[in-house]
Structures are given as structure tokens and as C-alpha cells.
Amino acid sequence: MQQYIDRFGAERIWAATVVVVFGGLALLAALFPQQVYVEFIWEYFWGPVVADANGWNCVAWAGGEVQSCDVAGSGAGPTASPGYTVTSYAGYIPTLLLLLTGFIFVIDRLDIERYRAGFWGLFPFMLFGGALRAVEDANVKVAEATGDAALSLPWQALLISPFTYVVVAVIALVSLVIAVWLERTGVIPGYEYGLAGIGTSLLAVTLVILWQWAAIGGVGFFPLITVTTLVVASTLTALVWFTIQRFAPELNEGTRYMGVLIIWAHAIDGVANVIGLDWAQAFGLPWDLTPKHPVNAAVQRYTGQLLPESITGVIGDVWPFLLLKVAAAVFIIWVFNEEVFEESPRFTIMLMLTVVAVGLGPGTRDMLRATFGV
Template identity: 60%
Template structure:
């Protein structure tokens, strides 16, 4: 196998693998539409996106129509799908993610990017943009629930629903990165990181402006300014306390990540605080109801806390606060893992993984914060 890759080149083998897989799936869907498209692609990949877009608990395939399971009943319909992930969908998404990461590594080599740490900070606005963009779909689902019409119709709205939104944001960031490098090498800017950060900031600003416009003009959204204020202040204080504790008691933990460690902790603190506020204290800050956890880990932690602690304690502290502790512990562990040797041996791969780590925390955290901020 190594001889084969060396002979034809790793990039060509990667491209041929991707092309072959796409061809197999596409040809199978054309030749066997019921078995390949309806009972596999639709049921496990597109159906969950359709259900999520409509805020349905279940969507059914009914002779080519995609209808709520409650509407069509349980007889005479094809497969059904629910929002979220299954073992089958994970079996498809994980290899796809691996192939994508390999492709990113090849691309970074081709582009010859330097100043990796600056690239990390320049991509920070895109991580916020991804979470904000997901809230656009939350507002879209709220519009459908209220008016029966979507502001953004399928299939376009599917591009901003998990997991497709990760690919959408990735390709947008990739386009911005290539454009920024072109501007740098043409001498229009003094470094690619400046226009790259500018692209991300502009996209984030436009997305939040759209959500603010919806909140100001539509009945299904409202603006609750205390939500982002409390979450951002809480996350920043949590980060400051954690960072000070590391500096005093274990400074060796952050010799590899350096100032990037602050971003890692803050990103996961935002996710943790947003969950605590949204799940337990949203009504205290003006929302008509507390949010419902969207991810199984959040839900499991909240339910376990409620089961273990006495009811009178939970009424005072809420049940989501252990999630914040878990997120901070995970962030500190990540900082410890990424020591000096990781960045010295493979700086390109280390920065790529660091970006992924921050995105995993900041994307969901930004979404939860903005969902509560705009009441969707």
C-alpha cells in the first residue's frame, strides 16, 4: 500500500478515493433510488435535516412527499426520520470528516501557509459566525411554526442545519483564506491574516444584523439584551479565574498553546455558561421559558444532577451548572495535551486541531447564547 501511494502520490490517491465514493453513491442512487436514496440517504442523512428545519419530531417519506409523521399517521408510508444523529449517520459522517481533514492538510501544504498562530486568531470570527448562522435556521424554524412559511426554503435552509452547516462554514472560510493569501502575495495587504479576520468579522456582523432585523420586525422573535451580557461577562470571569489559577499553580500547562489557551478556555466557558443560563435562568432574564437542551450530553448532565441532588437544592442552583465545570475541565485538559513538543513537531496539524477544539466549544455556545438573545 505504501508503495502504491508513493508511486501515484498521496494527493492523487485521496482525490481518486473521494471521486470513487461520490460516483458509487451517485450511481447507486440513480440505479436503485428506493434502496439507496430513500432507505439510506434520505432516511439517515437528509430526512433528519428536513425534520429539524420544520421543528418536527418525525418526518415521513410518503410517495415522494416529506410530511410530518403526525400528519400522515403510521400506515402506508415509507421510512421515517427524526432530527439528530444515528449510528448509521455517524458511520457516514466520521469517514467523511476524516477525508475532509486529510484534504485540508494537503491544501495547507499546497498553499504554503506560514504564521500558523496568527491564522488561528484570524479564523476566530468564523467560529462565532458558524454559531450565529445556525441561529438563522432556528429563526427560520420559528417562522415556520408561527406562520406556516419558511423565510429560507429547503433545500437552502438545509445548508445551515447540523451537520451540513459545518461544511458550509468550512467552504466559506476556505474561500476567504484563499482570497486572503492571494491579496497577501499580490502585495495588497501586509499579511493574509488581516483580510481573513476581516472577512469573518463582516460575515458575523451581517448575520447578527439579520437576526436583529428579524427580532425587530417579526412576531416570532424578540430581543433580550441581558442574555448576552450575562453570558459574556460570566464566560470572561470564568476564563480569567481559570487562567489565573493555571498561571499560579500549573504554569507549565500552557507553555505550548500560550495565548491560544485563553481562547480555548473562553470558547468552552461560553458554551458552559450559555447552557447554564439558557436551561436554568432564561426566564429570570426575560424569556417566557427556559431553553430545552439540544445535545444529549447537556441533557444527560442536567437530568443526572436533578436526579442526584435534592429538589430544594436544584431549585436554588439549577441542574445545568455541572456542564460548565465539565467544559472548563476539558479545556484545561486540552491545553495540557498540546504541549511544546506538539507545536514544534507538527505546527500545521497542531493549529488545525486547535481550531477544531475551539469551534467545537464556541459554535454551540454562540448558538445557545444567540438563541436565547433573540428568543428563537
Template identity: 50%
Template sequence: MATVAERVGVDPERLWGGAFVVALVALVGGSLAFPRLVYDRFIWHYFWGPVQADANSAVCATRAGGATQYLDSASACAAAAEPVAYPGYTLVSEVGYMVTLLFALIGVVFLMRRLDVGTDRSFFYALLPYMFFGGALRVVEDANDTPGATEALISYPWNALVISPIIYFTVFLITLGAVVVAVSLEQFEVTRSYERPLFGIGVVVLVVTVGYLFWLAFTGADGVEFYPQVLLVMLVGATLAAAATWWLIERFAPEINSGTETIGFVILWGHAVDGVANVVGLDWMTALGAGPNLVPKHPVNQFVVDFTANTLPPSVLAVTGDAWPFLLVKLVAATFVVWVFEEGIFEESPRYTMLLLVAVLAVGLGPGTRDMLRATFGV
């Protein structure tokens, strides 16, 4: 079957670039022509406003007359006129980011083709440290923004670079820089393969980031503690959940993982980390002696918590908590995605397949790492 680019007789890279320019002109032009409608009530309300509110430690942010105001109480936010933006995600923003991610992945495939990387499974494993790094970097902002902190390490607007979703672009640019350096080392015959230096650079930035969090904890920084029991419970719980799911797949439906093989287990484990981190962070922090429970950051998490709380009787919730279904949702979703990646996909489009697998793992392991380290360091 011919692709769209082949049917219209346009080079795929030019078609992608043209679509990018059209979208950019529509957003910028619409913001200039209709600032209150396009920018205030759409771009700011659903995308930039939540980042501003988060970066300024506000309960919410409002926008009127082209000016942004930050409010520090829930009652004031409830009484404010729309548009009102709260820290975190909305369903509109999550759909928007999903579409942006898929579009960006296509552009990255073109870039990978020019750099001649990403055809082997080793590329997937070489990028693993960067997925942990993204979550850890976000926790640096959480620690920077801790209520008890006396001095912020990163102030607004620079802290917006490490707040979701901007942090994804920040991590992408750092990762892209590492890929270019690694490929250059291979081309100059400093190393035989780019994967090893790529993995090594990722480990270095991850160790530096997590090391900074440990430094905050052990130097008595305000609002930052270290709870090793939380880290242990989350890692053991995620590993057991992923291993049990993997065993069930291999025992009863091995065809699910015939394409991804070991990568499939890594994806299951990454999403299990996200699921277990939510269960422990939302329900069991107090029981583990690690301070108050966390609060949901995503609409899906909040929906699961609300649904469970409104469905199960209080006596059951007192024993199970209300976040445990999120772990099941993550494992089922990850299993389905692994099943989609059959062996033929790797042969037809290896670069795009590898990039999709990296993205699938990143959307689980990135937030999971953040929640795990937030709970571990009490921020």
C-alpha cells in the same frame, strides 16, 4: 516512523483522493443498489432526514416507499414505522460527522500546503470571526423558522444550507473563498499579509449576520425579541469560568498549556461559552425574564440533563438546575485537549496542528454562539 503513504509508495494527496472516491462510490453505489437499506435506513435516517425535518419545522420525518412524510405531533412520530428522523443529532450521526471532519481536515491540510498558509498562530486568530459567524448564521435559520413568523426569509430546500450539519459545509466554503481572496491580495502585494484581510472579511460577514438579527428584533418581527441581560450573563459567566480554569492551570499545572499558550485560553473560553449558554438557556431563561427555557439539541446535552435530573433530589435541582454539569464537562474536555497539544506538535506539523486547533474551537464556539444568540433573541 514511515507514514502509510510512504510504505505503499503513493503520494499522500492521491491516497486521500482515492479514499474519497472509494467512500463516495460505496455510498452512491450502495444507495442505487440497495436504496431501502443503504439510503433510507442509513443515510436518510441518520443524516439527511433530521435536516429535512428541521428545515420543514416538523416534529419528525418518516420515509416509506421512497417518499418522505413530515409529521407534526409527537404521538404520530411515536406510532410511525421506522425509519423516523427527528431534528437534531443522533449518536450515529455525531460519530459519522466526526469521522468526516477528521478526513476533511487532512484534505484541507493539502490545500493549505498548496496555498502556503496556516503555519503561523496568526492564522488561528484570523479565523476567529468565522467561528462566531457559523453560529450566528444558524440563528438566522432559527429566526426564519420561529413559530410566530408570518413569512420565512429562506424556504426549503435552501434553508437546509444553514441547518446543521450542512451549515458547516456552507461556512467552510465561505471561509475558503475568503482565504483565497486574502491570499490573492497578498500575492498581488495589495497587503503585506493575508491574515489581516482574512480577519476583516470575517468581521464583515459576522457583522452583517448579527446585524440582521438586530434588525429583526428592533423592527418588531414576529417571534424575535432582544434580551440584553441574557447576553451579558452568558458572556460574563463564560469569561469567569474560563479565567478560573486558566488560573488553576497556570497555578498548579502550567505544563498543560506550555504548547498552546494564549490559544489555549481562547479554546477554554470558546467551550465555556458553549457550557454557560447551555446552563443559562436550559435552566435560567425564565428567571432572567427572557421567555421559556430552551431544550437540548444534542444527545450529549440531553444525557447530562437526564443524568442530573435522575441523580439529584428535586430540592437541589430547584436551586441548581439540571444543566450545570455540562459546563464542567466542557471545561474538563477543553483542558484535556489543550494538554494534548504539546510544543513539539507545532514544530512537526504546524499546518495540521493549527487546523486541529481551529476545529477544536469551532465545535465549541460555533454551537455556543448559536445557543447564546438563540437565547438573546428569543428564538
């Protein structure tokens, strides 16, 4: 492989890979529309987005008319539900790695040296991504309440996972270029300050939009959900972090204090899921949330099957998901040891940012959509 990289260049090989993969998929979809587009692309990738955008639990292909399963009835072809499946994960993960590789080429050309500073500067963008996703939830509720939404497909898809990750990543990359330029022209002392400032501003604007739309289509405002999520997740993070520092400090040699953010991000996701899926009504919401991912759906299902109702009725059936998230976070900071950072600092930081984003993004979204009643 190295000989091809030396001969053609890594960037050209990456570009050729993108063209071959997605061009080949488009060609196959054109040649075999039913098998490739309808039964693969639509059923596992676009259909769930359509269902989510319309607030449907299930969408049917219905000969291309695309209807709610309740309307289409049986025999309407492939169906899809909001959220992810094992098949969609198998498609999204390689796509994500391709995207990360492309971003690394851009960062390479920017000639950035202080990568850890960039990690902290990008933190507000992870919160921004979750808030942006909650705005789409509010958009659906506005449509249900008024019959007219501010955004509709295909533009609405930009706010729905996984497309929203790409949108936020592109915005963050553009912001990074601007911040580096501001630093090198002497406007700011470090690019991380400009980066954090842009991300925080975007987050603030997004929260204002969420507030306004939730006032139209939401069922109320429940700030105690956010307070409880932040307090419980932060307390749990502190306990886990100090336990690691006391009994296994070698785990933190690579990530250092970035490990705190990794644990906290996934604790937020875990706590938000526990509250949203098991205790939302206890906080005043008229309904509990439903799981959007196969992992937390499986945890809820198997916990309910393994434990008697007398126990799950008291403590709920989603709490193992929180333990699983925290354990996964600890494993991740152990994997990202000092040697990994020394061998490939750019790619390692990008992977760490992705790890935080896939925890804090969904966690922030679940916390905010419950808080704003959308």
C-alpha cells in the same frame, strides 16, 4: 502506507478515498434504497435536518411524503428528531477529518508559514458560523409567523448543522486564499488582518439579518442573556487560565495564548447551555430551550435522575455540562503540547480550529437564538 503515498501522492489517495466512500454509499443507496437510504441516510442524517428546518420535534418518513410525527401517526416508518445521535456522530467525524485533510492540501499549496497568525485571523469565522446557524432558527420562526420563509429546503439545509460547518469552512478557505493574495501583492501587511476583516464583515451582515428576521418571528429581545453568557464564561476562563499558569504552566507550552480561546469557546458553549436549558425563563423568554446534542441531553437527564428535585429546582440540572466542557478544554490544551506543534504544525492548527469551532459555534448559536427570542 508510506510506499503508496510515495508512489501515488497523498492528494490522489485522498481524492480516491472520497470517491470510493461517497460513491460506494450512493451505489448502495441505489441498490438497497429502503435499508441504506431510508433506514440509514434519511433516518440519521437527512431526517434530522428536515425536522429542524420545519421546526418539528419529530419527522416521519411516511412512505416518502415526509410528515410531522403528529400528522403521520404511528406506523409511518422511520422517524427522526432535530440534533445529533451516536450514529450520526460516527458518520460526521470521519467526514470532518476527510474535509480537514482536503483543506490542508490547499493550505499546503498556499505555502503559508505563520500558522498561529491564521488561527487568530479565523476567529471571527467561528462567531460567524454560530450567528449563521441562529439565522436559520429565525427563518423557521418567520415561517411560523407568516407562513412564508426566506429560505426553504434544500437551500435551508446549508444553514443547519452539520452542513453549516462545511459552508463556513469553505467560505473561510476562500477568504484565506484572498487574504494571502492581498498580502503577497502588498495590499495588507499580513494575511491575518485581511482574514479577520472578511470574517468580521460577514459576522456583522449576519447579525443584521438575524435582527431583521427576529423582529418578524421572534418573541422579544433579551440582551441580558448575551451579557451574562459573555461575563460568566470570560470570568470562568480567566480563573481556569490563571490557575493553570500558577500550578501547571507546562500545560500551555504548546497552545500558549491559543489555549485561552479554547477554554473560552467551550465555556461559552457550557454557559449558554446552562442559561438556555435551565434559566431562559428567568431572563424573560416564554420557554426554556431544549438540548440539541446527545451529550447535554444525557447530562440533563442523569443529573435530574441522580439529584433530588429539591436541589435541581434551585440550581438546575445542566450545570455539570459546563464543568465537563471546561475540563475537556483543559485536557485538549494539555494534549496539544509543543512536540505536536513541531511535528505537524498545519494539521495541529486545523485540529485546534475545529476544537474551537465545535465549542464556539453551538455556543454562539444558543446564546444568540435565546437573545433574539428565536
